[in-house]
Amino acid sequence: GAVVSQHPSRVICKSGTSVKIECRSLDFQATTMFWYRQFPKKSLMLMATSNEGSKATYEQGVEKDKFLINHASLTLSTLTVTSAHPEDSSFYICSARDLIYEQYFGPGTRLTVT
């Protein structure tokens, strides 16, 4: 099946710094990618929809200036957590949708803000 990669898999950063997470579709083009956030033993919460060549659309309650999304190409979307704080610590997962609209999830990035 289709493969989606995320980098880094784990990152620890200090409070106040920014962290960039990459999501790549490795063997298909994805005009749409989605960014989710998951707390321990909780469900996935959709944060935003990343559209290639246009601005991302954010879910209600998600700060767009806090979570910057850039979908620069058909195979790459990035999520930048700006001025990170400990409450931003979480598991961030992206998914990419192929041309027949199946979604494939990346392996996730565990962010810890100290």
Place this chain on the structure above:
Amino acid sequence: GQQVMQIPQYQHVQEGEDFTTYCNSSTTLSNIQWYKQRPGGHPVFLIQLVKSGEVKKQKRLTFQFGEAKKNSSLHITATQTTDVGTYFCAASREGGTSYGKLTFGQGTILTVHP
């Protein structure tokens, strides 16, 4: 917004016992998807149900979509230790810019005792 309720939150079974998780929505769903997330892993797509009353099987897993397309279930026959993980249902939002966005149920954490 669209909500999908999933029960139970936890299920502990002895190896060989059956397991079922249920998802319910107050609104009619266009389709429902099921995912499995192993501990420490990311969601992996299992199946999508689209038709009213649809039943699909994958080896020991049976997926059902209700006649009214408001509920769904996943049943595992004779569980094995490899079935351990969290099972999520997810409903796809339809229409306009919402197309493809998934609303996840809370998930059911399955543990299997050997």
